[in-house]
Amino acid sequence: MTAKLRRYHAAVWDEPIVMEMGVPGRRGFHFPEAEAAVRDAIGTASDLIPSTMQRQSRPELPEMSEPDVLRHYLHLSQETLGMMGISLFGTCTMKYNPRLTENLAMDSSIADLHPDQDPDTMQGTLEILANFERMLCELSGMDHFTFQPAGGADAAYTHACVTRAYHAARGELEQRNQIITSIQAHPCNPATATAAGFEVLTLMLEDNGYPSLDALKSAVSERTAALMINNPDDMGIYNPEIKEWVRIVHEAGGLCFYDHANFNGVMSKIRARELGFDACMFMLHKTFGVSKGGGGPAVGAYGCSDELADYLPGRRIVRQGDYYTLRDGGHLSVGRVREYLGNVQQVIKAYAWTRAMGAEGIREASDISVLVNNYMEKELLKVPGLTRSHPDIEGWRIEMTRYSLGKLYEDTGVTVVDVSNRMVDYGVDAPWLSHEPWIVPQPITPEAGEMWSKEDVDYWIAVLRQVCEEAYSDPDLVRNAPHNQAVHRQGPTSLDEPENWAMTWRAYQRKRATRRR
Amino acid sequence: MTAKLRRYHAAVWDEPIVMEMGVPGRRGFHFPEAEAAVRDAIGTASDLIPSTMQRQSRPELPEMSEPDVLRHYLHLSQETLGMMGISLFGTCTMKYNPRLTENLAMDSSIADLHPDQDPDTMQGTLEILANFERMLCELSGMDHFTFQPAGGADAAYTHACVTRAYHAARGELEQRNQIITSIQAHPCNPATATAAGFEVLTLMLEDNGYPSLDALKSAVSERTAALMINNPDDMGIYNPEIKEWVRIVHEAGGLCFYDHANFNGVMSKIRARELGFDACMFMLHKTFGVSKGGGGPAVGAYGCSDELADYLPGRRIVRQGDYYTLRDGGHLSVGRVREYLGNVQQVIKAYAWTRAMGAEGIREASDISVLVNNYMEKELLKVPGLTRSHPDIEGWRIEMTRYSLGKLYEDTGVTVVDVSNRMVDYGVDAPWLSHEPWIVPQPITPEAGEMWSKEDVDYWIAVLRQVCEEAYSDPDLVRNAPHNQAVHRQGPTSLDEPENWAMTWRAYQRKRATRRR
Amino acid sequence: MPAHPRAHPFMPNSVPAIKAELMAALGIDSVDELFAQIPQDHRLDRPLELPPALTSEAALSRHMRSLLGRNRSCADNLSFLGGGCWHHYVPAVCDEIARRTEFLTPVWGTPSSDLGRNQAWFEFTSQLGELLDLELVALPVYSWGCAAGHAIRMASRLTDRRKILLPRYLDPERRAVIETYCEPAEMPSHLEIVEVNGDPETGRLSLDDLRTRLDGETAAIYFENPSYLGQIESDAAEIAALARRHGAETVVGVDPVSLGVLAPPAAYGADIVVGSIQPLGIHMYGGGGLGGFIASRDEPAYAHEYPALMVSIAETTHEEHIFSLALMHQCSYGSREAAKDWTGNSTYLYAIVAAAYMTLLGPEGFRELGSLIVQRSRYAASLLDGIDGITIRFRDGFFKEFVANFDDTGRTVAEINKTLLDRGIFGGIDLSARFPDLGQSALYCVTEVHEQQDLDRLAAALREVCTR
């Protein structure tokens, strides 16, 4: 494993902020005037709008020509590393986004559909959604899926809502107001549980890398509404007692929700339903090859057993022979977590990706993710200053491993943020560190998945090694990184202070003026 | 005019040559196996191919996965400045390529058409082509246009072929074997004339910037087959005697062809036919907003008078009420200069661009091109070391002006090639210098057209000024440029020697091995 | 199947030799060994049963196209559906930006390596801030309904009150989302929803009814402008003033494409403004094109209640501009269960697309767009109003949607829409089940995509359909 480091430099365009661009009177887009017959019949727009409601001053938007608008945003795109490098962004399972499906999604048969169209006119979409629902059922053992949740967190929220409805139907909701999760669960689990009105109990990890059965037992009670847990967790550790967990929670009368965001390493190996879970979620923008868009549009496909079916949000697709219709949720349904059927075009992409992979491809992807992760681990542990989270736990990790650069930091004062600022100088995308709270110091969490070649993985390792070596030999080089990006690193000013933050140009103009005074 | 210079750096990916990439066994694309019924009926492919004709050794192509192929070419795209900067590439009239039409061209109604389809199935295309032909007739005064020529040079070639056919029909072809052009005509005019079998007479410029009537008169004779000329020429000088030229050539029995590549400055102002020309050509990939693709696919729309109609190449579109059919050329037709109807999708884009502009927009584009060019001239003449070609000719130039950096070179030893290598360091695209032969020393030919904003033009001027000042203050900085590109400048090795050139990887491998010996 | 399994095009390491090399490096003979952590009785003991793999792109493409061929889109037909997802024209530049791989595929990097994307986000908030006349705009949330839900919860936290006023005529989809966000009655943090009637004459909010509902318990009044039924709430300033008088927050939902001609809610006293970004250059995608925004004055009290991510302009160590997330500690990434609601992957690609859209249009584009829509929708309403059996419910003061009542035709909207469908027309949303008091009514939506000829065609079709 000796990857030569690339000479890399980001494109630098020194691009002004759009609010500073343009010239009064320039136009980027015309709308036609209303037709003569329309004008004659109706008059001008201002006649039609109550005068108190007419806009008084023009919005201060830039005035630019069409080519200039395009070029501006093209420049910005080039100034975005954006997975043009090697992105081993852990917990996000970077995937290949097949251009076939991205192109298809721009087709009017997907792009120009209104959600309230007559089902007659959406048979293609409905058939795909129905078939994909069946495919996810096969992958999870669940009986139903909804695609309404617009992200993984929204699926967690959906579960909290379903949990409310389930216990309410039993008259137990007032009593069952606690949701149990672990400190290694994604923050969205406790956050959505709270937003849904529950109290959250968070279990801490034991030496073996997951909370103990005893801790769980002392947390469950007649107040337990649900368990929300992921497995493996972001350290790559699979909790082998998970069936027992489910049993314990079920016994206490709670529901069990499997946050299957980390599905890539275990797909085709285990199924949530067979482990006893009542519900689970898959992130289609993650495991199923849908483009991430820098943070959505996304889909948290939420699946559940027959027992929870009536609580699902939104309209359900019903198959009648070759014809598909939509049925409103019944009186038990949680209603809506978002409007309509969800990010439909993303579901279609996920369906296509899954068809391209097939059962065999999915199994192989899981194998490769885990194989490559453990290969990486072996190599990374040779990097100076890097240790594995829970170093004493024996055995292979699943599809990702959390590491710590705590030693590097102690030895050199270089933080993991410095390290990632420096890594991008070699043309690799910044790695994921860890969700809050950091339970290992200076965490870093690469995940290779199945789309990165061994050469790319070797390159990534070589970059991390290089940067860590630099930290020892020339710590300022790393601390002042990046050096090859469009701009330098963010300055020390805290953006949590009202006088510093400026979420819009107009706020910035005002505050900068104030500061100058 | 005080444009701040951008901090610019090209994206640097240090991207390997694709031939060095990949791993045996990797796949980027699968084809299905033939269906079982096909296999059963037919057997394997090797049974179906005569054994002597079967390929013996696998082509040594790279073996790569789909995401890696995509990423490789995306990296290469980012390493191409490619009009992401400001490109005032003279003689090429850089235009905005509306994304609407680029998207449309990918639609199956354009992309997946076979040229031999029944006209019933191509009515949309044929209607557009027929209407656009009429529009170009209006722009030029000509009676017919063909889109078969696949570039400007091909249109010039078409004219040479039409000239042959025209004189052949009169039994004069053997006698009329000379084509007259000027030293400022694009090289494709003399080259295609020769390739068509003619002898070429090239007129030199006089002090007023164009050849004299006397020179023309002494060139024409009973051997004159045609005149091929552009006007304005690449210096931006309009020959006011052009009507007289046409008269003289016509009197001698020759045809007159107007190379209208430099149409941008004069569109809506003059029409080739009314100046007396028999034929002309428009470059749709230039004046009419069609994407250039780094050198095609292109269209040299060739127009002519009724008198030459029978000689046109290819099939002609015939309108019958609302229905369009195709008619083969008659016995006088020159046959084909290229297969089928030409680069049809590019004609469609040009039609759409012309509809977006309208008569008024086209007039305004011409006005602006000329206005901005003269504004630039005023500013550029303040740049140290820069002079105007034919500095003594009074008056405004049309849509571009040729300049000389001869003085800069004399003063500093910095060439115009050095200057353009340095200009790109500021994020502007390299300028056009001049076609061969260089009739002014160290020529440089910017053309602003109508798509570049005044700010962009000012920026371009500021860059050139900066570089020229650098040439005086620090000539090596310019001579060693570029400094902010993906690679440095090309080394001095001549690529005209067999031992140095290598047009393929396999040639390079062999020659490099040889050189190493 | 070929004798030797082929490496999969998406998986560069699916070459047997590479897998062998990796296994050798780990000293294992089979990948199975790596799963030792997973007890055998957890394992699925059979291969997955999925439809056959289509690893050939040509085959997959054909399969997808044949499925999608069963769809009929609003582009191939004439659609008057709106109500929460609208058929506006999407400029080609927006598609071009949306498909740039640098924006399309990644998650996040550092503020320096993501400079361009973060700047585009800031340009989204900055331009939307101009349209809204507000200084604080967050990155978008999932949808308008979700934005409204969050904003209402913000208002409740700000006022420490739990009663929410909602207009009776509200999109049932949005309403259902809001209800979910308000939590069931059993929850201690439940928000009580109280409906404010619409004025049967104007379709607008009944001020009288509002006065009776507003009280010292009221956390917020939420209303929309234009309203779900399309009406411009001309009493908006009065509504906000009433709310302020009771110490309640005014939360307004607004259609951003109206803001070239309509006053921004901040101008009439809105405290928190929400809405959809879908009309800003994003395709409908069968409902997948939604995205919601939340905005307010830039006051710490408000800023501290946002659940969404917020991008701020900042400086680098070298005084360049850079763009980075502010107030991260209050979102769920930062504080888990102590967070303000939650956030996660949202609709950030659309923020970039919407930024490009707003830049393309500029002030004049928005003005033209708003004017054109108002004129054409009024023209459509006037045509329909002339048809026997059709009554326009609220004859003026609407923006792009209006209510057509078919009671006098003796036919249901469902029947009429089926007949229109046969003619390639998607009639307006059927309101009869949603709002029985409106009788057999449909919500017709007219935008800039409808040329006069389309509206004439609709009228002709309806004339035929209704008088049969």
Next chain:
Amino acid sequence: MPAHPRAHPFMPNSVPAIKAELMAALGIDSVDELFAQIPQDHRLDRPLELPPALTSEAALSRHMRSLLGRNRSCADNLSFLGGGCWHHYVPAVCDEIARRTEFLTPVWGTPSSDLGRNQAWFEFTSQLGELLDLELVALPVYSWGCAAGHAIRMASRLTDRRKILLPRYLDPERRAVIETYCEPAEMPSHLEIVEVNGDPETGRLSLDDLRTRLDGETAAIYFENPSYLGQIESDAAEIAALARRHGAETVVGVDPVSLGVLAPPAAYGADIVVGSIQPLGIHMYGGGGLGGFIASRDEPAYAHEYPALMVSIAETTHEEHIFSLALMHQCSYGSREAAKDWTGNSTYLYAIVAAAYMTLLGPEGFRELGSLIVQRSRYAASLLDGIDGITIRFRDGFFKEFVANFDDTGRTVAEINKTLLDRGIFGGIDLSARFPDLGQSALYCVTEVHEQQDLDRLAAALREVCTR
């Protein structure tokens, strides 16, 4: 029209204030003054009469789509047209690369600033060189026909001879282009074309006839493999040997997608190889997808005759790879009338697309593709051969095209094709006018886009059509 003319979206300087500023800088009052050089009597004295401007993209888009809606494409129908432009599957990656703005929009810069594009070009020539087994490949010319024309002229210059042998069964389109390149008889540099007969049994070149035509005047024999009628020229080595014996050049036209399974022409003695790059990932575009290549051994004598641009790998001053044009002096940019033919804007974008295509496929992809095509086309022929009245003219040894004769149906190909068209099928190219000796024959083309079901559907349709 609005009262104040609006700045045009494509023209940032069409703002009146900017024009005024520019005019002020020049001290002029009207732009007209700038045209003083153009005599008044040269001027058009009226505004242009063009259809009304559609400056609104929405309006333009609608106009274009309504026109294009009158087309029926090979994707929506089942097409068996080939012969010089083929319906192959275009991978989505190729479209993605083709539309990257950096490749799509520009002309040229410097080798350093265009590093990526020039490298992609070199990767095109290098990969095509591997497929062809040749070291010298130029950048593409306009089309296969143009490539053949240039190659024939190269051969003539190389041999200083003026007689060219062409197969009788040659695509009339290509043939017409070649004839144009050979110049009329009146021209001193005219090349005489002599036809070589096809063998009526096999459809291949008649070696006997070839022997009688070849002589010491012959500059070149040009033939294609597979031939226009689809046949694999299994005597190719013999043909080339005969040519060599007479000091003539062998110029072979080849379909690059056949080269995964067919021997490259260099292997059987071709001197210059030409062909189409359209099958390499480029859409048909109604004939706008063409591009031609020229290749040969890397010998100075050959290299010095190329009219096309050639890109060579080279080194920078810092020993990095760079890619730059070689032998520029011999092309028309370099030497005007003294050039080898001419060059100009060509089809260079397609070179990049074709490079991506070849990389995607790799050696195995080309093998699979070639095998699949051979099998499916043979299957199609065998189905048709079983239909009453249809005879397959040359039953074996073809690649993707074959000749189906309909004489015994008593109907013309034109009639049959019209009936097929009603069923959504584009029948094979009608050869009856092109080659009357083949009777009522059609050239059917089958590629990887045709699944078995499509071929069965064709057979069923033909069975119906022919036996009616």
